[in-house]
Amino acid sequence: xxINTAVHAWQQQNKTIAALFDKYDAEVYEHEVAPGRNRADxxxxxxxxxxxxxxxxxxxxxxxxxxxxxxxAPNTEWSYDDYPTLAELKQKWEKLNNTLSVHFNKLPAxxxxxxxxxxxxxxFATDPLRNKLAVLVxxxxxxxxxxxxxxxxxxKVAI
Amino acid sequence: xxINTAVHAWQQQNKTIAALFDKYDAEVYEHEVAPGRNRADxxxxxxxxxxxxxxxxxxxxxxxxxxxxxxxAPNTEWSYDDYPTLAELKQKWEKLNNTLSVHFNKLPAxxxxxxxxxxxxxxFATDPLRNKLAVLVxxxxxxxxxxxxxxxxxxKVAI
Numbered sequence: 001x002x003i004n005t006a007v008h009a010w011q012q013q014n015k016t017i018a019a020l021f022d023k024y025d026a027e028v029y030e031h032e033v034a035p036g037r038n039r040a041d042x043x044x045x046x047x048x049x050x051x052x053x054x055x056x057x058x059x060x061x062x063x064x065x066x067x068x069x070x071x072x073a074p075n076t077e078w079s080y081d082d083y084p085t086l087a088e089l090k091q092k093w094e095k096l097n098n099t100l101s102v103h104f105n106k107l108p109a110x111x112x113x114x115x116x117x118x119x120x121x122x123x124f125a126t127d128p129l130r131n132k133l134a135v136l137v138x139x140x141x142x143x144x145x146x147x148x149x150x151x152x153x154x155x156k157v158a159i
Numbered sequence: 160x161x162i163n164t165a166v167h168a169w170q171q172q173n174k175t176i177a178a179l180f181d182k183y184d185a186e187v188y189e190h191e192v193a194p195g196r197n198r199a200d201x202x203x204x205x206x207x208x209x210x211x212x213x214x215x216x217x218x219x220x221x222x223x224x225x226x227x228x229x230x231x232a233p234n235t236e237w238s239y240d241d242y243p244t245l246a247e248l249k250q251k252w253e254k255l256n257n258t259l260s261v262h263f264n265k266l267p268a269x270x271x272x273x274x275x276x277x278x279x280x281x282x283f284a285t286d287p288l289r290n291k292l293a294v295l296v297x298x299x300x301x302x303x304x305x306x307x308x309x310x311x312x313x314x315k316v317a318i
Contacts, residue, residue: 001272001287002161008288009296034193034311113160128160129167137168137296144300148307152193 003112006136007104013143014097017047018090020150026086033152039080040153043146044089046072051139052096058132059117060103065092107132162271165295166263172302173256176206177249179309185245192311198239199312202305203248205231210298211255217291218276219262224251266291 021029021044029040038046049068055061063069070076071083084092112133115124124130180188180203188199197205208227214220222228229235230242243251271292274283283289 001290002165002268002292005272005288005290005292006161006165006296009293009300013300034196037193037311109161113164129164131160131164133161133164134168137165137299140296141168141172141300141303144303145307145310148304149311151304152196152308 003109003133006133006140007101010104010136010140010143011097011101013140013147014093016147017044017143017150018093018097020147020153021086021090021093024153028153029086031153033149037149040150041083041086041089042071043150044086044093045084047143047146048089048092048096050142051100054100054135054139055103057116057118057135058103058107060100064096064099068092104136112136162268162292165292165299166260169263169295169299169302170256170260172299172306173252175306176203176302176309177252177256179306179312180245180249180252183312187312188245190312192308196308199309200242200245200248201230202309203245203252204243206302206305207248207251207255209301210259213259213294213298214262216275216277216294217262217266219259223255223258227251263295271295 021040029044032039033043045068048065049072052063052065052068055063068084071078113128113131115121115130116132116135119127119130180199188203191198192202204227207224208231211222211224211227214222227243230237272287272290274280274289275291275294278286278289
């Protein structure tokens with residue numbers, strides 16, 4: 001039940017983000033969330049790329065959307081001219097969340113408390129809190145972090 | 160161990176917030192985090208008042224700082240002239256986190272999965288995810304939400 005609680009919180013954040021990107025016309029998301037900050041559609045892409053990395057990190061398989069990495073990795077060249085459309089991003093968000101949910105619901109509780117793929121057996125023995133569940137909770141907080149920023153988008157609509 | 164993972168994530172968010180409010184000179188936190196948004200010191204007060212409500216909500220006792228409620232409750236009159244200083248807020252943040260940590264560490268795992276004080280037995284029977292652990296995870300995400308906004312404060316320092 002404690003795993004379910006964490007998975008449920010994860011899914012709630014997914015839904016809140018999906019609802020936020022359904023709220024306004026597509027061009028609203030091309031605005032920066034605050035002066036000099038990232039565009040809302042950039043933050044959605046970042047969240048997709050970040051959560052997509054959970055597939056290899058938790059041992060579920062390869063990323064679904066490796067083509068997104070170039071927009072978010074440091075020192076890569078890209079332009080908004082070939083950045084995915086909002087419709088494409090929303091589709092990827094939904095597909096990713098469905099895929100992750102299937103894996104999350106199949107993972108036995110004891111494996112949630114096992115190590116993720118980026119920590120060595122030695123380091124995990126010293127710090128058992130570097131488990132898969134901690135990764136899930138951390139990424140859930142990460143969605144909340146950017147939701148806090150996306151909330152600043154509201155007033156652009158009035159312009 | 161799954162409870163420990165959640166409590167650890169909670170404590171990490173506490174520390175990240177404390178570190179952010181140690182980073183700059185006090186007057187920096189009197190800035191709005193973005194134009195027309197809340198001041199950073201207001202967000203810290205809000206987080207204190209919000210987490211303070213966990214004491215009654217989780218059945219641990221009364222709030223430590225009921226005097227803060229007027230600044231954050233709707234339809235109450237207040238002014239920044241009598242708003243707590245940054246030093247006072249930081250002290251309250253530390254005291255509150257220490258108090259909550261003692262309660263969290265004493266609560267047995269099965270009680271984390273029990274109902275919180277604001278849900279009825281009937282509603283809890285229908286939705287067992289309305290448990291104490293869910294409240295903890297929700298408030299941890301809430302800290303992340305405002306941390307995302309507080310991160311926008313950085314550039315004020317350059318001004």
